[in-house]
Amino acid sequence: MQFRKISIYSLAATLVLSSCSGKKEGEKTVYENTKFTKNSENTVHLAEKQVQSVGLTTTAIQSRNMEKLVKLNGKAEISPSHISSVSSIMGGHIKSINVINGSRFNKGQVLAVVEDPQFIQLQQDYLVTKAQLEAARLNYNRQKDLNTSKASSDKTLQTAQADYSTLNATLKGLEEKLRIIGINAKGLTAGNIRSKINIYAPFSGFVSKILVNNGQYINPADTLFELINPTGLLLELKVFENDVNDIKTGQEIVVYNNRNPDVKSNARIVSVVPSIEAGGAAIAVAQLSSPHSKFIKGMYVNAEVNISSRYTQGLPNEAVVSFENKNYVFEDLGKSDYKMIQVTTGISDDQFTEILKPEILKDKKIVQKGAYSLLMMLKNKAE
Structure with a gap:
């Protein structure tokens, strides 16, 4: 669920119900007829006509089963343990190179020939x-x-x-x-002594870099190739702060790239970095259930995590409003008085928002329709 963002500077223009200049008392704006109690900065009082004009309705804390779909994005990377630098055990001259950048090879395949x-x-x-x-x-x-x-x-x-x-x-x-x-x-016999040796592929994968050319003399410390083992492909996904508590190691997810959003692959969360970065997100690392050639190092990917259904308490989305990154509801105190209460929200869907620590709203009448208007009235008072 996405709460509607409030701009204090647009409040007056948004809630003007009628022009007040030169008109009767009943035609004045909601704000002109709004009264505020002296005892609380978080309480607003409406006239009877305002209540009817806004169409306020109330609800109460409710219990239900909820599911949450968390959407993540990030990049495909290769685990360092699956990136290999290949060199020759002994020095010599490169006689031939049998692969090119990006080519696929099989374990045991001859990558190059060295002579000395x-x-x-x-x-x-x-x-x-x-x-x-x-x-x-x-x-x-x-x-x-x-x-x-x-x-x-x-x-x-x-x-x-x-x-x-x-x-x-x-x-x-x-x-x-x-x-x-x-x-x-x-x-080995005297009849089959040879001057050349082969450089073999240690696993099946892809050539990432070729760092030599034919005829070049190499030393044992020189890297000839950088090879990628695709089984080490990892997906580094950003998890925003509001969703961190819902993402766990071992969860099954589906991933896809932007080019083929309808083609989805299965993956699993293998670790969650326990820290929030400067951008307000943590990193979850996922691994594909099986290697797939459509995911390559550096590619941007998207993922979806379906949070398991759980029995929880909450309110209709309309009853929960947001201001300056905090969430609020309004309690109907009776006699057209309404008190704003800050709440902490959990998961949400198209109709319902979970309220954490719901006991603070127990047995209270909560404004559903009109909560947004009450928030603007209260913030206009502060302005």
């Missing part, structure tokens, strides 16, 4: 160490047999064992280095 002589040297070192390890193993076994029969000294056996252990550790290290640059050491 050091890759050859690494494979060569592995094969040489592997051969040396085999020789060291045979020597160690032989020395164990000789030592058993005391044909060789303990020192010779210890030296053979140390050589074998050292080469075994070296081979394991070289094998791991080959693995992280994408070369399978188990299948």
